[in-house]
Amino acid sequence: MVAQLTQFERRLALIIAGLMALCGLVLAAFGHRDPIGVHGLIILAAAIGTMFVVISGSFADVPDDSHLGRYYDDPIKVGVVLAMGWAVFAMAVGDWVAWLLAYPEMTFDAAWSGFGRLRPMHTTGIIFGFGGNALIATSFHVMQRTSRARMPDQLSPWFVLLGYNLFCILAVTGYPMGITQSKEYAEPEWYADIWLVIVWVVYLALYLRTLARRQEPHIYVANWYYLAFILVVAVLHIVNNLAMPIALASAKSFPIFAGVQDAMTQWWYGHNAVAFFLTAGFLGMMYYYLPTRSGRPIFSYRLSIISFWGITFFYMWAGSHHLHYTALPHWVQTLGMTFSAMLLVPSWASAGNALLTLNGAWHKVRDDATLRFMMVAAVFYGLSTFEGSFMAIRPVNSLSHYTDWTVAHVHAGALGWVALITFGAIYALVPILWKRQGMYSSALVEVHFWLALAGTLVYVFAMWNSGLVQGLMWRTYSASGTLAYSFVESLVAMHPYYIARAVGGLLFLSGAVVGCINIWMTARHAPGTAQDAVRDRPLVILASRSLEPGE
Amino acid sequence: MDLDHEALVAFAKSFGLFYLIALSIGVLIYACWPANRRRFDRAARSVLDDEGGPWR
Numbered sequence: 324m325v326a327q328l329t330q331f332e333r334r335l336a337l338i339i340a341g342l343m344a345l346c347g348l349v350l351a352a353f354g355h356r357d358p359i360g361v362h363g364l365i366i367l368a369a370a371i372g373t374m375f376v377v378i379s380g381s382f383a384d385v386p387d388d389s390h391l392g393r394y395y396d397d398p399i400k401v402g403v404v405l406a407m408g409w410a411v412f413a414m415a416v417g418d419w420v421a422w423l424l425a426y427p428e429m430t431f432d433a434a435w436s437g438f439g440r441l442r443p444m445h446t447t448g449i450i451f452g453f454g455g456n457a458l459i460a461t462s463f464h465v466m467q468r469t470s471r472a473r474m475p476d477q478l479s480p481w482f483v484l485l486g487y488n489l490f491c492i493l494a495v496t497g498y499p500m501g502i503t504q505s506k507e508y509a510e511p512e513w514y515a516d517i518w519l520v521i522v523w524v525v526y527l528a529l530y531l532r533t534l535a536r537r538q539e540p541h542i543y544v545a546n547w548y549y550l551a552f553i554l555v556v557a558v559l560h561i562v563n564n565l566a567m568p569i570a571l572a573s574a575k576s577f578p579i580f581a582g583v584q585d586a587m588t589q590w591w592y593g594h595n596a597v598a599f600f601l602t603a604g605f606l607g608m609m610y611y612y613l614p615t616r617s618g619r620p621i622f623s624y625r626l627s628i629i630s631f632w633g634i635t636f637f638y639m640w641a642g643s644h645h646l647h648y649t650a651l652p653h654w655v656q657t658l659g660m661t662f663s664a665m666l667l668v669p670s671w672a673s674a675g676n677a678l679l680t681l682n683g684a685w686h687k688v689r690d691d692a693t694l695r696f697m698m699v700a701a702v703f704y705g706l707s708t709f710e711g712s713f714m715a716i717r718p719v720n721s722l723s724h725y726t727d728w729t730v731a732h733v734h735a736g737a738l739g740w741v742a743l744i745t746f747g748a749i750y751a752l753v754p755i756l757w758k759r760q761g762m763y764s765s766a767l768v769e770v771h772f773w774l775a776l777a778g779t780l781v782y783v784f785a786m787w788n789s790g791l792v793q794g795l796m797w798r799t800y801s802a803s804g805t806l807a808y809s810f811v812e813s814l815v816a817m818h819p820y821y822i823a824r825a826v827g828g829l830l831f832l833s834g835a836v837v838g839c840i841n842i843w844m845t846a847r848h849a850p851g852t853a854q855d856a857v858r859d860r861p862l863v864i865l866a867s868r869s870l871e872p873g874e
Numbered sequence: 875m876d877l878d879h880e881a882l883v884a885f886a887k888s889f890g891l892f893y894l895i896a897l898s899i900g901v902l903i904y905a906c907w908p909a910n911r912r913r914f915d916r917a918a919r920s921v922l923d924d925e926g927g928p929w930r
């Protein structure tokens with residue numbers, strides 16, 4: 324890790340860690356009466372740990388220039404491992420939450436393990452911990468390969484990756500202590516938010532600096548999606564988290580917006596978090612790993628550009644569909660609804676583009692579970708965007724809102740699309756990173772695939788059923804015009820579905836554990852391959868290869 | 875200028891409409907421009923074999 328850094332980078336790393344240790348110390352000292360003090364200690368510990376690693380690694384010789392002829396993959400490896408670790412942790416919490424909904428006594432009488440605190444641990448851990456690390460790791464791979472350029476320095480990728488994980492840790496450790504600003508998917512408080520802004524700016528700069536080193540004039544489309552993800556998430560994060568702390572030594576802050584403005588800002592953020600965190604970045608993944616894994620160029624490059632701009636323009640306006648039948652002006656709701664319906668076009672264009680790329684290579688999909696992960700992900704992407712556009716229609720939303728139908732939609736997208744495309748990408752990436760012929764066991768990839776698919780189907784069907792039953796029970800009237808069912812009766816009706824969902828989640832989680840074992844074994848045990856020889860091909864051949872016949 | 879609700883609605887319903895249409899047309903022209911075809915084809919194929927190592 325440290326051995327790859329130049330002397331200057333090692334010093335800079337020490338200075339940064341030293342500054343962070345100082346910040347942590349200040350927070351811990353002045354905030355010792357507040358939960359922020361605990362976070363100060365966590366920051367201090369992380370910084371001291373980093374300093375320790377840097378100092379002990381600094382005795383290694385400074386690297387010569389030979390490594391500059393290779394891509395810089397070390398942070399990608401760590402990113403993949405972190406992503407899988409977060410996946411297992413956050414899915415385990417998610418499954419706990421799922422059992423908790425069926426058996427409320429499973430809080431075990433502790434304050435920190437209530438539904439309201441475990442749930443954001445699940446959502447933050449899975450979206451930001453798992454999804455975010457997977458996006459950062461794959462983006463480091465894609466940006467270097469498509470630009471055919473090594474990252475411009477060795478320090479900033481580590482800063483981005485580790486700094487981002489510090490943010491995730493601050494978030495997830497805050498909830499059990501009761502730290503939250505009560506905005507869904509933006510729960511972390513002001514100091515963690517400021518830290519994320521710093522990390523994110525470095526991330527954007529790193530991406531742009533790598534692209535600036537590219538040889539080709541044209542930037543491959545996957546990069547556009549990753550860049551949209553980085554850029555828009557920065558804007559969303561800053562605007563939605565504008566807040567005033569009650570004191571510098573306190574974790575608590577209040578947002579600067581109030582009332583329906585606050586709600587609209589939050590769901591403009593919330594929906595675009597879905598769009599640019601859970602969709603755009605993962606589409607970037609799909610546009611790179613699906614063609615490379617199947618060995619076929621994307622079906623229509625033009626279509627990928629058109630759908631890119633369609634998605635970026637339309638999503639920005641769709642957030643108000645989360646606030647149907649609220650104090651939000653009616654025309655704003657209608658605007659969101661209209662744009663949500665239009666979103667179906669670019670969404671299906673992307674899903675169709677992916678599937679048409681595979682047309683003619685179905686035998687590969689049959690034989691290769693990694694490619695199958697990506698294929699099924701594209702199908703679920705098409706499915707959940709269709710469902711979303713449908714649920715955004717106001718009268719439909721009057722049935723679906725507040726019910727488990729939303730949860731079904733979320734997890735059709737999250738399990739079926741986000742998680743499956745990520746697993747596919749990781750299985751394609753791991754052998755490349757560790758220079759292996761393939762994964763340690765393709766049978767285990769197969770096992771993971773079927774566990775994941777079964778888990779997704781069980782989860783989603785259970786929640787569709789329960790959501791519809793709930794929604795219909797709440798709007799069934801008796802002959803005398805009163806509600807036919809009490810709320811508790813609808814709750815009792817949910818019980819079997821909640822158990823089914825928790826079992827589905829367990830299947831999905833065990834698939835992820837199998838994946839972790841397989842990745843570990845690949846990294847540790849499988850023999851090295853001829854890939855090394857390929858990689859060390861002289862540059863002359865590389866240069867001539869970039870001129871294809873017919874150009 | 876008084877930025878009240880009415881003013882924002884008027885702005886959204888006029889400028890908002892036209893700038894989105896203009897952007898859409900721009901994107902369609904860029905994507906379908908015949909001269910871009912070679913560049914796109916090349917980009918689409920370029921990712922298939924890129925583990926060779928960086929050019930710098």
Ligand code: HEM
Nearest residue numbers: 414417418420421446449730733737738741742828831832
């Ligand atoms: C083992 C697999 C999983 C299980 C058992 C699980 C379980 C749950 C449960 C029980 C809830 C709370 C639902 C409620 O409030 O009624 C939830 C919410 C949520 N989960 Fe998961 N989950 C899993 C995987 C994932 C993944 C992979 C993602 C994202 C990539 C994800 C994203 C979310 C989100 C965004 C919510 C909030 C939904 C909303 O507010 O409507 N989950 N999950």
Ligand code: HEM
Nearest residue numbers: 597601644645663666707708711712714715724733736737
């Ligand atoms: C065309 C695309 C999509 C549209 C129009 C759309 C629309 C919607 C609608 C109408 C809701 C329910 C809002 C409510 O009643 O409160 C919703 C919720 C949600 N959707 Fe989608 N959706 C789309 C795609 C996706 C995808 C691909 C994901 C990926 C994971 C996703 C994740 C979510 C999440 C996490 C929520 C729950 C938000 C909450 O916490 O309440 N959506 N979406």
